[in-house]
Amino acid sequence: MNPLNIKLLNLFAGKTKEYPEHEPSAIAKSRLSEMHYLTTLGIEGDEQYEKRFHGGVDRALCHYPIEHYDYWHQAYPDLKPLFVTPAFGENLSTQGLTEENAFMGDIYQLGEAIIQITQPRSPCYKLNYHLQIPNLSLLMQETGYCGWLYRVIKEGNIAPDSKLELLSRPGTLSVKRTLEIAFNEPFNEENTLILLSSPGLSTSWTRTMQNRLLTKTIEPFNFRLFKK
Numbered sequence: 001m002n003p004l005n006i007k008l009l010n011l012f013a014g015k016t017k018e019y020p021e022h023e024p025s026a027i028a029k030s031r032l033s034e035m036h037y038l039t040t041l042g043i044e045g046d047e048q049y050e051k052r053f054h055g056g057v058d059r060a061l062c063h064y065p066i067e068h069y070d071y072w073h074q075a076y077p078d079l080k081p082l083f084v085t086p087a088f089g090e091n092l093s094t095q096g097l098t099e100e101n102a103f104m105g106d107i108y109q110l111g112e113a114i115i116q117i118t119q120p121r122s123p124c125y126k127l128n129y130h131l132q133i134p135n136l137s138l139l140m141q142e143t144g145y146c147g148w149l150y151r152v153i154k155e156g157n158i159a160p161d162s163k164l165e166l167l168s169r170p171g172t173l174s175v176k177r178t179l180e181i182a183f184n185e186p187f188n189e190e191n192t193l194i195l196l197s198s199p200g201l202s203t204s205w206t207r208t209m210q211n212r213l214l215t216k217t218i219e220p221f222n223f224r225l226f227k228k
Contacts, residue, residue, distance in 0.1 A: 004097060006163075008160075010085060011032040011036070011091060011158065011160050011162075012091050012092075012093070013032055013045050013046035013091065014026050014029035014089075016048075026047040027127070028130075033160065035111075035157050036159070038061075038111070038158045039155050040057050042091070058149070058151050059118065059151075059202065060151055060152045062088075062147060062148075063090060063149070064093065064121075065098045068147075069083055071145060087130070088127065094164060097164070098176075099145075099146070099179060103171050104171045105117060108165060108166055109163070110158050111156055111157055111162035112157045112158065113154055114153050114167065115150040118149055118150060119204070120148045121147045121148055121149055123141055125227040127140065128226070128227075138226075144176055149202070182205075187218050
């Protein structure tokens with residue numbers, strides 16, 4: 001099963017670095033030029049600083065489509081030199097796969113490994129500093145140009161020339177629709193239940209959606225989008 005024409009452009013990984021504007025971060029990634037082993041915690045050698053919000057088995061890889069860079073180039077032409085992959089801290093850069101045709105729970109072959117979409121990316125304030133736009137995280141959330149995250153369900157070697165191929169699609173909710181429900185629409189119990197039923201949904205998003213059902217409200221986003 002591979003109805004998608006996906007081209008893997010690059011793989012990236014990075015180490016934690018110090019920043020004068022905010023806490024340390026591993027958002028600055030470098031292009032990989034050779035084979036690396038992909039474990040359940042991500043690409044060997046790749047790091048995440050705040051483990052509460054980044055990394056872990058449900059968030060082992062970050063994917064950001066190359067297609068979105070054109071939008072940011074047009075929106076911020078003066079900052080175009082900053083918007084070069086992997087500006088958003090992504091591990092995977094592709095052409096042909098966006099939030100519109102990627103679905104929650106999708107299972108893909110990547111080299112020897114098998115990975116599954118677990119949640120959209122939740123943009124945070126560090127992106128604002130990294131790309132010099134004070135409200136970039138909010139803009140990403142509003143546009144839906146967030147990217148998404150994977151868990152690794154089979155470890156293996158991956159390389160820049162590996163193929164990314166869809167193996168199965170157990171879910172019916174696109175990442176785009178998930179972002180709309182999660183971030184840009186008022187609380188709706190039916191839609192929240194639909195999202196909660198997504199196959200492979202990460203523990204953190206499962207907890208968040210269940211809490212919304214209990215409180216009948218959507219939690220505030222400012223603590224994530226803007227540094228106090």
